[in-house]
Amino acid sequence: KEQDGFQEFYAALQMKICQDPLQSVSARPTADGKKDSPVYEAVNKESRKNFFIGMHNEFVGTRAPRAAAFVCFKAAEEGGEFLIADGRRMFRDLDADLIEELYQRKIRYSVMELPFFSWVDNFPEPVQQPVMNVLRGVVSAAINAKVDFDVEMLWGKSDYDSSKMLQARAPSQPPIVLHPVTGEPTWFCNVHSHSSKLRKDRESVYGAERFEDGASQINKSDMFFGDDGELTDEQLQHMNDITMKNTRFVKMTEGDVVLLDNYKCMHGRNVFDGTRKHAVAWFEGWEGEEAMKGTVAQQSTFA
Template identity: 65%
Template sequence: MLRWTLLAGAASALVAPVVPRPRSARAAAAVAEKEDVELADCPVTQWGASIPDILAAQQAKRAAPEQPFLHVLEPPSADPDAQLRWLADHRDEVNAKLASHGAVNLRGWDLVRTPEGFRAAYEALGLEPCRDPLDAVSARPMVDKGSAVYEAVNKESRANFYIGMHNEFVGTRAPRAAMFVCFQQAEEGGEFMVCDGRRVFRDCDEELLARLYGRRIRYSVMELPFFSFLDGLPEEVAAGPVKIPLRAGAASAVRGVVAAAINAKVDFDVDMQWLDDEASAYGDDKTLQARAPVQPPVVLHPATGEPTWFCNVHSHSSVLRKKRESIYGAEKFEDGASRINKSDMYYGDDGSIAEGDLDHLDELTRKHTVSLRMAPGDAVLVDNYQTMHGRNVFKGTRKHAVSWFK
C-alpha cells in the first residue's frame, strides 16, 4: 500500500545524526531473505487516458445495470489435490469472474492452508507473481523464502490500526491483481475487507467528484519529525557588515538533502515540505513531510476501459485516521517506523480537502465495503484496479499473507 513502512528504513538512516534509529534485526533479515528470490518487478501503474467529461462518465455508469461484486467460490471436493486440478481446469472461468466481479473469494479450500498450497493455487490459475511494490526498500517479510508470498500487516504493534480501504500502488508501481490468504485467524476482529471502486465512483457526490478530478490529488507519504534543532539556531548571523539568514538557509539545505536522499530510493520525485506546528502530528517537533506526485482519483481500467475509483483517501487521510483512532485506539509505534510513516491527502494544488467531503467519502466507501472473517482455507483474489482492500483491528495472533501479480 502507499503507506510506506519501507521508506522508514531510508529515513532512519538519513536522520541518524539527529535521532539514531537502527533497522531492527527482523527488518534486516526480511530484506536479506528476499535478495535470493527472483521475481519480476511490480508493473508500472496504468493511469489510462484522461476522461474528457467526468460527470458524463459518472451518469453513464449510473444508467448502466448494477454490476456484481465478490464472487464466492466453494471447493468442488474436500481433497486438496482435486481442488488444485479444478483450479487448473477452470482458470479461465475464475479469471472471468475476477474481471466481472472484481474479487473472488475461495472459501473453505484446504489447498490454501499452507504457503506451498497457496502458491500452487495461484500458479494453477496462471497468475504470474511480482515483487511487492514496496520491495526495494521494504521490511515486509516473506512467509516462504522460496515463494512470492508476503506477510500481511499482522504485527501486534499495529493491531489497533484500522487499515482503510486502498488500492495497492506506490508512485509509478501497481500490481494488476493480488491474492490474500488466511493461515491463522485472529481471536477477535482482523477481518479482511474489500470495496468496489466502480460503485464508489458511481455514487460519489457530483460536485465533489468534479472538484477532485479537476484539481487532481496528491498524497503525503512520510513525516520526519526530527528537526527541532533548527528552531534553536539564530535567525541570522553577521558576517562583517552582511547579515546571513542562518535558520532559513539551514532549513533549505536540510530540505534539499532529505529530498535527494529519498528520491534516490524511489523511482519518482518526492516533494519535501515543512509543516507548521498545527498541521504536524508531532506538536512543536519541526517536521518535514514528503508528498508524492499529482495523480487522478479515477482511472480507466487497463483491461475493460471502465472508469473506477483509484484513490486511497480512506486509508491516507489524517482526518479520517484520527477519527478512527478515537474509536479503535492508536498503533503503539514499537519499531519507530509507524511514527515516521504518517500519510495525508490533498488536492493536486496542495489545497486541503474539507472535513465534510472527507466524511462523505468515508461513508461512501464503508457503504460499498464487504468484511470477510477469513479462516484457514480462505483466500481472496482481487483486481487491484477496481477493488480496494483493507483490514479491521484485531486481538490475538493473526497470520494472513498476500501475493502480488503482474
Template identity: 50%
Template sequence: VRFLRKHKQSIRMAILRAAALAMILCSTGVAAFMTSPTGIPLRQTARLTGSARRAPIYSRRLGRISMVDPSEQAERAGISFGRRTAVLDRDQDVGIGQDEERKAAEKLMQHCPLTEWGPELDILAEKKKMASMDLPVFPYELVKDPSVVGEAAEEAYFIQNKAEINKRLRDHGCVVLRGFETTKQPGGFEHMWKTLGFEACLDPLHTVAGRPVVSGKNAIYEAVNKPSRAKFFVGMHNEMVGKRTVRKAAFVCFQAADKGGEFLVCDGHRMLRDLDDDFLERLYSRKIRFSSAQLPMGFMDSTGPLQPLLEPAVKALLGAIVDFKVDFDVEMFWNRVDGQRVIQAHAPPQPPVIRHPETGLATWFCNIHSHSAKLRDERDGVLPETTGSSQLNKSDVFYGDGAVIEDADLRHLDAVTRKNTIKLAMKPGDVVFVDNYRAMHGRETFEGPRKHAVTWFK
C-alpha cells in the same frame, strides 16, 4: 568570513544532525519514515530500552560500517523517540532476519508494473455511465464442491476452472475461493495461483523492505499481521505507490485471528457511482496528493540567521537520500506543525479516478480512505501506544495544490466507502483474488495471532 566564523558551531551542528538523520534513512531503508499504501507505519519500533535492537549502517563503497542503535541515531539527530512499552514480535519485524527470504524473492520475481494512469476523463459522463450499468455481484464467491477431495482433485478443479475464475475476476473485480485444503500451506497456495496462470511480482515496497517476506521461494508477503498493528484499522486502499502498481493480488488465510481481523473489499465501480457529483468533479479537477512522511527538524530553529541558508541544503540532502533509496516519486517540503519545523514528503498529484487498463471502464482508484489523518484519527481514536516510527509516519491527503480537503467531504467519502465495503471472515485455506485497479482492500482490527499473506501479480 566573519559571519561564517561566528556561526561555525551552529553550522557544524546542523550539518551533523542532518547527516545523522540521513544515516537513519539509509540504515532503515527509509521504511521507518514512509507509510505503506495502508496509511499506517511501514516499520514499528520495539521497546527502546537497554534491549533495543541494533541496525547496520551500510556504505556502497565500504560495505558494513558499524552496528548502531536506531534510538542513539535518533537522539544524535535531535529526534527523541522516548521509552516505548510496545513489545513486538522481532521475528515478524520488517527487515529483521529477512535477507535470505528477500534474496529468494528477488531471484524469483521482477518488479511490479508501472502505474497506468490512463487518459483524462469526462468524470461526470463516466459516473453517469456507471450509474446506468447493472453491476455484477461483488465479490463473487466459489465454494469447493464436497466431491472434490484430495490434492490431485483440487489441482484438477483449478485446471478445469482456470478460464472461469479469471473471467469472474475480470467481470466482478474480486473472487473468493473457500473450502480448499491445498491452499492452507505456502507451497500449495503458490501451486494454485500458478495453475490459474498468474505471474508473481515483487512487492511495490520491496526496495525499502517495507513488508516482511513470509516465503521468498513461494513469492508470499505478510499481510499486516503484527501485534503492534492489531489495533489499527487498515483503511480501504489500492496497492500502489504512485510509480508502481500491482495488477492483481491473492490474499490467503493461514491462521485466522481469535477475534476480528476480517479482510475487507470495496468495489471501485460502486464508489464512482455513489459519490456526490460536486465532490467527485472537484476532486478530479484539482487532483489529490499524499503526504507519506514527516521528519522533525526542530533543531533548525536554533541555527538563527543561518536557517534560510541551511534549509535548502538540508532538504536537498534528505531528498537525494530518499530518491536513492525508494522506487517512487517524492517531493520534499518545509512546513511548520504544532510550532515545530518539519520536512514533509509528498507524492506528486494524481487523479482519484482512472480508466481500467484492461476493461476500459472508469473506476475509483484512490487511497484517501486509508491515508486521511482525519478519518484515521476518527476510526482509531487514541491508541494506547505511539511507536517511534508513527511519530514520523504522518500520512495525510490533500488536494493537488496542497489545500486541505474539507471535513464534510471526507465524511461523505467515508460513508460511501463503508456503504460499499464487504467484510470477509476468512478461514485457513480461503483465498481472495483482487483486481487491484478495480477493487480496494483493507482489514479490521484483531486480537490474537493472525497469519494472513499475499502474493502480488503482474
C-alpha cells in the same frame, strides 16, 4: 493452509507473479523470512492490531499490481476481517460535484514524514531558514535515490507534537482511472487509508496508534488536492461515509484466499485481538488477460 499450497493455488490459475510495490523501500517482510520469497506478510504485528487499515488500492508511485491474492494462514481470535469495496460503486455513489473537483485538481499523497528536526528551533531565527534549505536538499536527494518515483520534500509540523518535520509528497495523479480491460471508470483513490484526519477520527474509536519501533510514524501519510490544497472536513467525511457504505467485512479462516482485481477492488483490514497470520502475493496479470480485452472490445463494438 501453508505457503507451498498457496503458491500452487495461484500457479494453477496461471497468475503472473510480480514484485511487491514496496520493494524499493523494503517496507514489507516476506511471509517466510526468505529474501526472494514471492509471498509477503500482511499487517499482522501485535503493535498494529488496533490500527484500522483504511480502504485502498495497492500502488506506490507509478507501481501498481494488476491483481492480488490474500491468504489466511491463521485467523485472529477476534476481529481482523479482510475488507473489500467495489471501486465502480464508489464512483457511482460519490457526490458528482466532488468527483469533478477531485478530477480537475487531481490528488496528491504525502507518503512519508520525517519528524526528526525539532532541534532546528534551537538555532537563532535568522539562521533557521538557511539550515532548513540545506536539510531539505540533502534529504530530498537521499529519498529520491532510494525510491523509484519522484518525491518533493516540504516542511511542516507534526500532528503529534507540532515539531518541525519534512513531508515527502508524491506527484499528483487522477482519483479516477479506466479499468484496463473493461474501460469502466473506477475510484482509484486512497483517501480512506491516507487521510490524516480520517485516521485520527478512527483513533477515537479504536485507540491511538502505537509507535513501538518508529517506523509507523515515519510511514505516516496524508492526502491533498494536486495543487497542495486541503480537502475540507465535509469532503473527507462524505468520502468516508461512501467508502464504509460500500465496504464488506470478510471473515477469513485458515486456507481461505481472496483473489482481487486491484483496479476494481479496494481492500483494508479490521482491528483484531490475538495472533493473526495473513499474507499476500502480487500479480502483473494472468494468462489469457489479453484475450479477455479482445472479447470485451468486440462486445462493445456490437453493443
